[in-house]
Amino acid sequence: MSALLEVRKLSYIYHSPDAETQAISEVSFGIEREEFVAIVGPSGCGKTTILSLIAGILEPSSGEILLDGKPVKEAAGLTAFMPQRDQLFEWRNILRNVLLGPEIRRQKTPENVKFARSLLKKYGLSDFEKKRPSELSGGMRQRAALIRTLVTSPELLLLDEPFSALDFQTRLTVCDDVYRIIREEKKTVVFVTHDIAEAISMADRVIVLTERPARIKNIYTIDLDKSLSPLRRRELGFADYFKRIWSDLEVKNVGRT
Amino acid sequence: MSEEHKKYLKKLKRKRIIVRALQIFALILFFGLWELFARLEVIDPFLTSSPSRVVKSIANLYESGILFKHLGATLLETVISFLLSTVIGTAIAIILWWNETARRVAEPYIVVLNALPKIALGPLIIIWAGAGKTAIIVMALLISVIITIISMLAGFMSVDKGKLQLLKSMRATKFQTLYKLVLPANIPTLISVLKINVGLSWVGTIMGEYLVSREGIGYLLVYGSQIFRLDLVMASTIMLCVLATAMYLAVAVAEKIIKKYF
Numbered sequence: 161m162s163a164l165l166e167v168r169k170l171s172y173i174y175h176s177p178d179a180e181t182q183a184i185s186e187v188s189f190g191i192e193r194e195e196f197v198a199i200v201g202p203s204g205c206g207k208t209t210i211l212s213l214i215a216g217i218l219e220p221s222s223g224e225i226l227l228d229g230k231p232v233k234e235a236a237g238l239t240a241f242m243p244q245r246d247q248l249f250e251w252r253n254i255l256r257n258v259l260l261g262p263e264i265r266r267q268k269t270p271e272n273v274k275f276a277r278s279l280l281k282k283y284g285l286s287d288f289e290k291k292r293p294s295e296l297s298g299g300m301r302q303r304a305a306l307i308r309t310l311v312t313s314p315e316l317l318l319l320d321e322p323f324s325a326l327d328f329q330t331r332l333t334v335c336d337d338v339y340r341i342i343r344e345e346k347k348t349v350v351f352v353t354h355d356i357a358e359a360i361s362m363a364d365r366v367i368v369l370t371e372r373p374a375r376i377k378n379i380y381t382i383d384l385d386k387s388l389s390p391l392r393r394r395e396l397g398f399a400d401y402f403k404r405i406w407s408d409l410e411v412k413n414v415g416r417t
Numbered sequence: 418m419s420e421e422h423k424k425y426l427k428k429l430k431r432k433r434i435i436v437r438a439l440q441i442f443a444l445i446l447f448f449g450l451w452e453l454f455a456r457l458e459v460i461d462p463f464l465t466s467s468p469s470r471v472v473k474s475i476a477n478l479y480e481s482g483i484l485f486k487h488l489g490a491t492l493l494e495t496v497i498s499f500l501l502s503t504v505i506g507t508a509i510a511i512i513l514w515w516n517e518t519a520r521r522v523a524e525p526y527i528v529v530l531n532a533l534p535k536i537a538l539g540p541l542i543i544i545w546a547g548a549g550k551t552a553i554i555v556m557a558l559l560i561s562v563i564i565t566i567i568s569m570l571a572g573f574m575s576v577d578k579g580k581l582q583l584l585k586s587m588r589a590t591k592f593q594t595l596y597k598l599v600l601p602a603n604i605p606t607l608i609s610v611l612k613i614n615v616g617l618s619w620v621g622t623i624m625g626e627y628l629v630s631r632e633g634i635g636y637l638l639v640y641g642s643q644i645f646r647l648d649l650v651m652a653s654t655i656m657l658c659v660l661a662t663a664m665y666l667a668v669a670v671a672e673k674i675i676k677k678y679f
Binding site (some may be wrong): 212241263265312320 | 577579582587589593598600601
């Protein structure tokens with residue numbers, strides 16, 4: 161079977177009246193089904209841009225992105241994007257927030273509603289269906305946001321710094337929580353983070369990017385037990401990866417000063 | 418509940434009662450002194466009127482059967498221009514949000530129109546719309562519509578980028594983005610615009626009535642001052658206070674209802 165996601169020589173240029181900025185330069189990688197891939201890189205290097213390109217929010221300047229062999233435009237239903245912070249709509253209750261995707265696609269059928277409710281139930285948000293986002297804790301909001309991405313039954317989840325708005329403690333628990341749900345639903349994930357520890361603790365592979373324009377610096381296969389929670393994985397042979405990725409990122413910082 | 422919390426709540430309540438009592442006291446004091454000084458002729462009641470004269474003046478209007486005609490006329494003009502400016506202003510803001518070119522073309526004109534004292538257009542409006550209710554409504558509309566456009570558009574443009582990206586990733590159409598995100602996200606903007614417009618519509622209506630009308634509170638004010646019946650002027654002013662407050666409260670109630678849903 162071919163890779164679920166294939167990125168080939170992807171480049172992206174930001175245009176502004178003053179200048180053009182090459183954000184991404186000839187990035188290529190592939191992602192298999194049920195793989196969990198983290199993209200890390202120095203801040204402002206274009207990590208989020210790559211995600212936006214895969215999500216179809218932006219269009220590449222050159223290169224191509226194939227989802228299940230099809231270009232992004234034709235494969236809209238295959239991906240679901242989870243933006244920074246949960247971005248739940250305060251004027252909708254949790255159930256209606258979760259149903260936003262089907263609503264936009266005009267697929268709010270009774271089956272889809274049932275599916276959404278079953279997901280909420282499975283992940284312990286049943287009692288909060290009719291609640292406003294502000295009535296939920298940070299962790300529950302994040303879970304609701306994740307369920308919103310699952311409702312349309314995508315193959316590939318694109319998470320953009322999903323935990324950046326949470327405090328450290330919540331972050332660790334939510335990280336475990338999200339990891340468990342995603343593994344259970346057997347989804348493929350690309351997620352962007354600036355937190356190396358988070359990347360190693362969750363991902364099967366970590367793609368390290370260079371400074372802008374982003375190129376691939378290194379790709380690490382993380383050989384840690386998948387069945388363990390990220391929190392447990394942090395306790396195991398984790399330091400070595402951390403050191404290697406850290407040095408990848410550090411060299412450039414030295415080079416800059 | 419702990420003793421301390423009970424004490425705290427009690428203190429809170431007492432504070433509230435004191436504030437309310439002082440508010441009422443200030444009102445009574447104001448009217449009391451006004452009446453007293455007018456009776457003792459410390460101030461000239463011919464120029465300042467007095468609460469009892471104001472009441473008499475309102476009673477006179479009521480007995481001659483023209484009180485509600487005047488109040489009704491002003492209220493109607495105000496409510497119509499209030500609603501029209503909100504609807505028209507929001508509609509124009511939507512068009513400008515939708516079309517970037519239109520937005521950029523319109524920008525300098527909106528700035529100029531906003532800076533222009535709308536009262537200067539009074540003579541023109543009278544010539545174009547005729548010296549009647551229409552002119553008054555147009556006047557009031559012009560005063561509040563520009564600020565409605567500016568505020569609503571600013572609200573539309575400041576919708577969270579992350580939410581816009583989310584919808585874009587779901588392949589939402591522009592129309593879906595408008596009614597699923599941009600409009601509901603701006604209900605608070607709309608409410609603050611409504612509150613501003615309540616005040617502005619009254620300004621516009623009274624100003625319009627100064628210029629053209631044969632009826633309404635603005636007319637009573639002008640008429641009263643021309644024939645030097647300050648009782649009538651004061652009475653009109655006080656009725657205006659009451660009506661404007663009532664309309665503001667109506668908006669506040671609407672706000673409460675809307676907030677339940679948004």
